[in-house]
Amino acid sequence: MIDIDLLQIDDFLDDAACESLRAELQAxxxxxxxxxxxxxxxxxxxxSTTRAAMPPAIRDRVTGLLLARKEALERxxxxxxxxxxxxxxxxxxxxxxxxxxxxxxxxxxxxxxRFRRISAIIFLSASSPxxxxxxxxxxxxxxxxxxxxxxxxxxxxxxxxxxxxxxxETTHEVTPVTHGERFTIVSWYRxxxxxxx
Numbered sequence: 001m002i003d004i005d006l007l008q009i010d011d012f013l014d015d016a017a018c019e020s021l022r023a024e025l026q027a028x029x030x031x032x033x034x035x036x037x038x039x040x041x042x043x044x045x046x047x048s049t050t051r052a053a054m055p056p057a058i059r060d061r062v063t064g065l066l067l068a069r070k071e072a073l074e075r076x077x078x079x080x081x082x083x084x085x086x087x088x089x090x091x092x093x094x095x096x097x098x099x100x101x102x103x104x105x106x107x108x109x110x111x112x113x114r115f116r117r118i119s120a121i122i123f124l125s126a127s128s129p130x131x132x133x134x135x136x137x138x139x140x141x142x143x144x145x146x147x148x149x150x151x152x153x154x155x156x157x158x159x160x161x162x163x164x165x166x167x168x169e170t171t172h173e174v175t176p177v178t179h180g181e182r183f184t185i186v187s188w189y190r191x192x193x194x195x196x197x
Contacts, residue, residue, distance in 0.1 A: 002145040002152045005167055007076045009069070012163035018124045021058070022134075025091050025124070025183050028052035033090060048096045049174075052089040062087045066120060066187050073165055073189060079117050081189045092139050092182035097174055100144055103188055104168040116168040116188040123164070124183035127157035136180035144171040165189075 013021070030050040035043040066084045074081055104116025121141065128135035141164070145152040155175075158164060166172070168188060 002143065002147075002150075002154050004143045004146070004154055004170060005077065006143075007073065007163075007165040008158065009072075009163040009165075010159075011161050012065070012069075012122060013124070013161040015161065018160040021089075021185070022124050022183050024054060024058060025052050025089055026181070028054055028089070030091060033088065045099075046101070047098045049098065050091045050093070050096075052091055054089045058089075059086060062122075062185055063187075066189075069163070069165075070189065073118050073120075076165075077118055077167065080191050081117060082191045083189070084120070085116075085188045085190065087185050087187040090182075090184050090186060092136070092174065092177045092184075094177050094179055096139070096182075097176040100171055100173040102169050102171055106169045113168070115190045115192045117191050118165050118189040119168045119170070119172075120163065120165045120187050120189065122185040123158045123162045124160055124185065125181065126160055127182075128180070131179045134180075136177055136182040138176050138178035139182035140175045142173050142175060144173070146171070 030052040032042045032044065033047055033049045033051040034041055035047050063084065063086065066087065070081050103119045104113030126135045127137065129137060131137065140155045140157055143154040156164065
């Protein structure tokens with residue numbers, strides 16, 4: 001087992017909320033998600049997923065739920081946080097993925113991502129090894145061992161409604177989706193730039 005500092009909150013959203021958000025995501029228009037650090041450009045060899053355009057009321061509601069957990073995150077990770085970024089509502093279709101990367105707070109890039117302290121993912125759909133209605137296969141959130149060169153990985157496929165938070169400098173990836181659609185919401189808690197957002 002690898003040592004990754006994670007905070008998992010089960011039932012962050014109930015079944016009805018997950019179902020409603022999945023329906024909104026399926027119906028919403030969207031565009032290819034960009035990659036932070038590449039002047040917010042689409043980089044299909046690095047990240048292949050659709051970022052859905054959700055109504056402001058839904059974005060605001062999810063932002064409120066994320067901010068309500070800020071103090072719990074500060075206690076768990078021992079960091080002071082100012083705010084969180086506007087959530088991204090993501091739809092991964094078969095073949096979509098995100099290669100191993102870090103979200104911020106890393107010396108590798110000196111851009112706006114340096115203010116990201118904690119990454120957060122809300123899972124909205126269920127994983128299944130076999131194709132079944134309303135599920136997806138593959139699309140595994142996989143954490144890499146922080147020991148350089150180690151082949152060890154920590155794969156996670158939490159049930160719908162689960163909230164997972166981790167330090168933004170943690171290397172992680174989303175493996176290619178093999179069937180169905182994977183729906184998630186992602187955001188980043190920030191500090192050091194309270195005037196930014």
